[in-house]
Amino acid sequence: MDFDFTDDQQSLRDATRRWVEKGYGFERRRAIVNAGGFSRQAYGELAGLGLAGLLVPEDDGGLGMGPVEAMVVMEELGRGIVLEPLAQTLIASAVLAGHAPEALRSAWLPKIASGEALVVLAHQERGARYQIEKCEAKAVPAQAGHALTAIKSIVPAGDQADAFIVPALLDGRMALFLVERADAGVTTRGYVTQDGARAAEVTLQDAPGVLIATDGLKALALAIDTGIAAVCAEAVGVMDKTLAVTVEYMNTRKQFGVVISSFQALRHRVADMKMHLELARSMSYYAWLKLGAPEDERRRALARAKYQLGVSMRFVGQQAVQLHGGIGVTDEYIVSHYFKRLTQLEMSFGDTLHQLGEVSARMQDTAGVFA
DSSP states (O other): OOOOOOHHHHHHHHHHHHHHHHHSOHHHHHHHHHTTSOOHHHHHHHHHTTGGGTTSOGGGTSOOOOHHHHHHHHHHHHHTTOOSOHHHHHHHHHHHHHHSOHHHHHHHHHHHHHTSOOEEEOOOOTTOTTOTTOOOOEEEEETTEEEEEEEEEEEETTTTOSEEEEEEEETTEEEEEEEETTSTTEEEEEEEOTTSOEEEEEEEEEEEEEEEESOHHHHHHHHHHHHHHHHHHHHHHHHHHHHHHHHHHHTTOEETTEEGGGOHHHHHHHHHHHHHHHHHHHHHHHHHHTTTSOHHHHHHHHHHHHHHHHHHHHHHHHHHHHHHGGGGGOTTSHHHHHHHHHHHHHHTTSOHHHHHHHHHHTOOTTOSTTO
16 A cells, blocks of 8 residues: 655645744644633634545635545644634534525535634533443424524533534424534533633533534544544644654653663663654554445444554653653643643543443454464
8 A cells, every 4th residue: 555645735735834833833822721721713723724624625715636535634633733623514514515495505515614613623521431322412403493502511612602502402303403603502511621622511402403424423423533634633743753852852851971872771761762653653644544434334444443552642642741741741742732632632532541441342243362
């Protein structure tokens, strides 16, 4: 299998990396965190590069690119621990392009591609514990479509987004709806998460919603798997930069009159970090290449990938802090922010323990030592 990137994919990576390095430095990120964890201006700059339209079809005003292009972009955003939720834009693009009726597609996809509208997934509920089939939100027919009643938690940039993709039970079966934040019956309470990003609790009380898909579980599964793939790629970028910062520190920090990178025991730990990074990178490739597979195969693959990424994220983040010593947990030093981001990503779209259960539940009859 050819794992070389095309010239166009490499150009896209380079353009994204240049923006991260020149336009999203540590001080700007710190200022965005202090201002609340989300910058519409920074998100507009991402859209100006065309990144908001990566997975939007060309007929709907986007670039119509594929999963590999999305992967390389998310890796580069991970290297800069960018706070703005481009992963949510990829999710919304995939769901609306794949499941929404034509009128809804034409109304929202061009605005998503241009950066005019930010649409995020609002699916998490208290007590669901990552199980996407568990849903207490309700939808009932109304004069203008449907009315939704729900409480959704940890919605990325929930008090800044223009609309939400919301799963809710319609006649006892999960369906997917689009709800605008400005509509009556929608209230949000925003806050900053532990990694500096912004999220919100979203409450819907007879809020108007437009039906995206009656087979909501299938559409939601696609959304979650797209999110998992995005998390995997972003985590690879975060770990890549975490390792580079750690090696740079070890080549300058001296103890007993010599740089600590000369200590064999510490060199072995760095080698283990590199091994986890490359294993995570290969599983991220696997995840993105399986996004177009049939649903059962796709879901198995994404669970496997997220499990391995979770193990690698925990190892690389913890080793980086250990190798830095006390400075590794100070707010003034960047590696602590990489560690926080890895911690947040490990819990996104199902933590490592949940994904291990998913892998186990989806094993085939021939899987295991008796195959």
